[in-house]
Amino acid sequence: MPAFEQLTRFLLVVALILGVCHLAGALCVRLRQPPVVGELAGALLLGPSLLGALAPGAHHALFTPALLTTIDLAGQLGLVVFMLLLGSELRTDLLDGDRRTVGLVVAGTITVPFAAGFGFAASVGEWFAPRGVPFAAYLVFFGLAISITAMPVLARILTDHRVEGSPTGTLALAVASIGDGLAWAILAVVLAAKGTGDPGTVVVRGLIAVVLLIVSFTLVRPALAAVLRRAGRRGTGERAIAAFLVTGAVAFAAATDAIGLHPVIGAFLFGVLLPRGQDVVTRAGSKLNDFAVVVLLPLFFASVGQKANFAAFGGREGWLLLGAGLAVAMLSKFAGTAGAATLAGKGRRQSLRLGALMNCRGITELVIANVGLQHGLITPLGYTVIVLIAVVTTAITGPLARLRAADEDLLPGVPPPVSSTRSAARAVPSRRT
Numbered sequence: 001m002p003a004f005e006q007l008t009r010f011l012l013v014v015a016l017i018l019g020v021c022h023l024a025g026a027l028c029v030r031l032r033q034p035p036v037v038g039e040l041a042g043a044l045l046l047g048p049s050l051l052g053a054l055a056p057g058a059h060h061a062l063f064t065p066a067l068l069t070t071i072d073l074a075g076q077l078g079l080v081v082f083m084l085l086l087g088s089e090l091r092t093d094l095l096d097g098d099r100r101t102v103g104l105v106v107a108g109t110i111t112v113p114f115a116a117g118f119g120f121a122a123s124v125g126e127w128f129a130p131r132g133v134p135f136a137a138y139l140v141f142f143g144l145a146i147s148i149t150a151m152p153v154l155a156r157i158l159t160d161h162r163v164e165g166s167p168t169g170t171l172a173l174a175v176a177s178i179g180d181g182l183a184w185a186i187l188a189v190v191l192a193a194k195g196t197g198d199p200g201t202v203v204v205r206g207l208i209a210v211v212l213l214i215v216s217f218t219l220v221r222p223a224l225a226a227v228l229r230r231a232g233r234r235g236t237g238e239r240a241i242a243a244f245l246v247t248g249a250v251a252f253a254a255a256t257d258a259i260g261l262h263p264v265i266g267a268f269l270f271g272v273l274l275p276r277g278q279d280v281v282t283r284a285g286s287k288l289n290d291f292a293v294v295v296l297l298p299l300f301f302a303s304v305g306q307k308a309n310f311a312a313f314g315g316r317e318g319w320l321l322l323g324a325g326l327a328v329a330m331l332s333k334f335a336g337t338a339g340a341a342t343l344a345g346k347g348r349r350q351s352l353r354l355g356a357l358m359n360c361r362g363i364t365e366l367v368i369a370n371v372g373l374q375h376g377l378i379t380p381l382g383y384t385v386i387v388l389i390a391v392v393t394t395a396i397t398g399p400l401a402r403l404r405a406a407d408e409d410l411l412p413g414v415p416p417p418v419s420s421t422r423s424a425a426r427a428v429p430s431r432r433t
Helices: 003-030 035-045 056-062 065-088 099-123 135-147 151-160 167-193 199-234 238-258 263-273 279-307 316-343 348-357 362-374 380-401
Strands: none
Touching: 003 035, 003 056, 003 065, 003 279, 035 279, 035 362, 035 380, 065 151, 065 238, 065 263, 065 279, 065 362, 099 135, 099 167, 099 316, 135 167, 135 316, 135 362, 135 380, 151 167, 151 348, 151 362, 151 380, 167 199, 167 263, 167 348, 167 362, 199 238, 199 263, 199 279, 238 263, 238 279, 279 362, 279 380, 316 348, 316 380, 348 380, 362 380
16 A cells, blocks of 8 residues: 555544544533543444444444554554553642541552452453463453542542542542552562563563662652752743653663563653653643543543453343443442441441442553553453453443532642543543543
């Protein structure tokens, strides 16, 4: 095919993806849902599950293997930017209010669904576990995917309901933020240990990762703080700062990919290293977020939609597996969070509301599912189940959040503790995850 025809096809498909995803996102906003739910649904509609089933000829003509590779690469760049922003939103300062409560809820919201997901994965390994992959790595990966919470989407939902500065909202954001950090650390360990039977290789990967962490926090972090502080004093433009941040995130992504981890791990780490509270970083991040939300992340969603295929369910058995997985994910997350909050001394209504809010999985679970599929930790059927769990649990979080809590829990006008997350939750929608 001539180069100009390839470019024409690529541009037409990108226009189709952006149009369908953003239209579906706008419809979801009218239904008081986060835009990410609609954008994910739109991406699934363009995949083999609907377009491929109703018009297979058109689907094959549009989404050729070469074009899918290009879209996937563009989507990976979107993930790098997203993980940069997500890492920069990791907030340990939210722990200052009540470390015991946050610690208990973090433990409950991660360990209970992780254990439930671990057990469920063991029982369905015949369908979800790829051959040739260490079964333990598959189990840990699936438990991790079930236990995640999407902090950016959660922040958008809380902001929409004007409770981001309330006791429940602040606690939910703190728990989700710390949980995200732990999840990516665990995933890094799984990826380092997976794919080789040589203990020496695992040790080498681990040592390289430790060296990277030491260098990052002892040298890179203070250097970043000094450079960005000087840039702020000199009035360096937001465009230059944004370019600097993307360059650093891409370099770290390449480094972690080179040592056998996934690029998103490096991008997240670079975001964690950025100094907090600097206006120049916040403004540059806002600019990056706008481009990622509008252009890059829909391409990632399209890549997800092309890999998820309802045909993988086969007959009734596959749909029963989906129903069981969804029940395990929702009930374990709800019970673990609400139970831990109750043990921490929170009231019944606040504990139940926290349990509902922490079920929001959003784009973060999609990222983890994508990493698992790329590294052979999950079958296409298991991948499709995780994708649909992410969509369904995110969709029901908004309606559950609209169930009004006690009056003292509604504090409109309190400044949100996570400023730029609101703009990410449009995908992040305003950011997502």
